[in-house]
Amino acid sequence: MSGMLARYEALVAAGELRPDAQQRAAAERLQALQNALERGKPGFLDRLFARKPAPPRGIYMWGGVGRGKSMLMDLFVDTLAIERKRRVHFHAFMLEVDALIGEERAKEAGDPVGPAAARIAEGVRCLAFDEMVVNNTADAAIMSRLFTALIRDEGVTVVTTSNRPPRDLYKDGLNRSLFLPFIDLVEEELDVLALSGPVDYRLDRLGEIDNWHTPLGPESTAQVREAFFRLTDYKPEDAAHVPSADLDLGGGRTLRVPKSLKGVAVFSFKRLCGENRGAADYLAIARAYHTVIVVGIPVMGPDRRNEAIRFTKLVDALYELRVKLFATADAEPSGLYPAGDGSFEFARTVSRLEEMRSADYMALGHGAQG
Structure with missing residues (x-):
C-alpha cells in the first residue's frame, strides 16, 4: 500500500x-x-x-x-x-x-x-x-x-x-x-x-503538557520546547535550524520573530513587553499566529507598570483572536502583578489567562469570535 x-x-x-x-x-x-x-x-x-x-x-x-x-x-x-x-x-x-x-x-x-x-x-x-x-x-x-x-x-x-x-x-x-x-x-x-471539522488532532499531541509553566528554569523551558515541536511536527534534533521571521507591523516597521513555524511563534517577554509597543503590534501578532509561546515572564512590581500594561494589551489581542498561549513565568497568573498602578484592572487579565488554559478555549478555531 x-x-x-x-x-x-x-x-x-x-x-x-x-x-x-x-x-x-x-x-x-x-x-x-x-x-x-x-x-x-x-x-x-x-x-x-x-x-x-x-x-x-x-x-x-x-x-x-x-x-x-x-x-x-x-x-x-x-x-x-x-x-x-x-x-x-x-x-x-x-x-x-x-x-x-x-x-x-x-x-x-x-x-x-x-x-x-x-x-x-x-x-x-x-x-x-x-x-x-x-x-x-x-x-x-x-x-x-x-x-x-x-x-x-x-x-x-x-x-x-x-x-x-x-x-x-x-x-x-x-x-x-x-x-x-x-x-x-x-x-x-x-x-x-x-478541513473545518470539530476535532483538533494537534491538541491530542500535546498530551498532558499545560499552557503555563512556573517557576522559570530548565524544566519549564523544556515543557514549552516540547509543545513547540509537537505543534509544528519539527524534529527536536534539528532545533538549531527552526526558521525565524520578520513580521510586518505596518508603517515600515517589522518585528523579529525568533522562531516562526507553521503558525507558531516564540517570543521572549522582554521582546514583546519590554519595548514600547501598542495594541496594533499585538493584533498583528495575533492575526499572524494561531499559537504564541512567551518565555521569561517575570513577577512585576510597581516599577514595571509599563510592562504590565503592555502584557495586558498582548493578552487582550491574543484572547480576542483565540490565539493559543504557552508561557514560562516566575509565578501563576494571579501572582504576576500583585501591587502597583493598575493592579486591580490586571485582575481581568488574570481571568483571561485562566480561561485561555481551559479545554473549551483551546478547542476554538483561530480568529473565532464569540
Whole structure:
C-alpha cells in the first residue's frame, strides 16, 4: 500500500487516526492528483513544439490548527512517486524568492519575477507548501505574477496548506488591491478544500503538557520546547535550524520573530513587553499566529507598570483572536502583578489567562469570535 489513500486508510484502520469525512475527501482528491502527476508525460504536440504540458490542477487545503492539514501533506509528499517534487515552508520559500529576484534585478533585464520563477521551477513539477500566510507587503505585491509564472508558464502544480480560506489571506493588509489577483489565481487554478471539522488532532499531541509553566528554569523551558515541536511536527534534533521571521507591523516597521513555524511563534517577554509597543503590534501578532509561546515572564512590581500594561494589551489581542498561549513565568497568573498602578484592572487579565488554559478555549478555531 504505497499510495496516498491506501496509507491514510491504513492509519485509520490501525486507530492512529479517527474517521473524518472531510479528511477522507481530501485524501481522495490528493490521491487523484498523485495519479495525474505520476502518469503525466508530455504529449506528442508538446514534444513536437517543445512546450510544457498543462500541469494537473493543484490543491489549497485550509482549516484551523490541528485539523490534519500537515498530516495529509506528509502522506501526499511521502507517497508521491516522482522525483521532481519539492516541499518547503512558505516563509522560507518567500525568502528564497526575494533573493532570486534581487539577483535577477541586478541583471537589469526587465521584470525579474518571471526569470526567478523559471529558476525555481527547474527540476520541479510539484511544489508543496506548508502554511501559506502573507504578512509582508512586498511579498503580497509580487505573488500574483510569481505564481502565474510558476503555474501557467512553467507548468508547476502547487499544493499548499493554510489556516485561512483564500479570500481571508492578507486580510486588511496594506495595498491589498495588489494582492487580489493572486486570490483570483488560486481560485481559478487550485481546488480549495476545507478541513473545518470539530476535532483538533494537534491538541491530542500535546498530551498532558499545560499552557503555563512556573517557576522559570530548565524544566519549564523544556515543557514549552516540547509543545513547540509537537505543534509544528519539527524534529527536536534539528532545533538549531527552526526558521525565524520578520513580521510586518505596518508603517515600515517589522518585528523579529525568533522562531516562526507553521503558525507558531516564540517570543521572549522582554521582546514583546519590554519595548514600547501598542495594541496594533499585538493584533498583528495575533492575526499572524494561531499559537504564541512567551518565555521569561517575570513577577512585576510597581516599577514595571509599563510592562504590565503592555502584557495586558498582548493578552487582550491574543484572547480576542483565540490565539493559543504557552508561557514560562516566575509565578501563576494571579501572582504576576500583585501591587502597583493598575493592579486591580490586571485582575481581568488574570481571568483571561485562566480561561485561555481551559479545554473549551483551546478547542476554538483561530480568529473565532464569540
